[in-house]
Amino acid sequence: MSEKIVVDARGTACPGPITKLVRAYRQAKNGDIIEVLATDPGFKPDVQAWVKRTGNELVELTEENGVIKAVIKVTAKK
Template sequence: MPEITVDARGMACPGPISALTRAYRNAQNGDIIIVLATDPGFKPDVQAWIEKTRNELVSLTEEGGVIKAVIKVTAKK
């Protein structure tokens, strides 16, 4: 299962979601996308993105001001 890491630390909204969307375009079903962000708005944004795209949010954590979203790509056609 390939992993794609997106370092969006320091980006303001909508930067982290835009970076996630770009990574998603190149991903395949089964891939894991890990997004690191510092914008507090990223948490609700990534949850909305998951609902919209119907992929799987494996985990969403925050430590030391860094939000880490682990997403499994499941909705590519």
């Protein structure tokens, strides 16, 4: 069964929202959706770089009222 994992990283200071994404990824399996909410502006390019390196799929990357939402489909787990 595929699952949707929501990661709320709003207001996270150093070391930042990517930490929470990496932690969720460890638990995830192929087919799962990870949704990350963040307020750190650096998260946008970071999540793009992370998806490119890991080979997972970035389904959505939007920003509304200062909240960045990234939706990732897990496809690259071994």
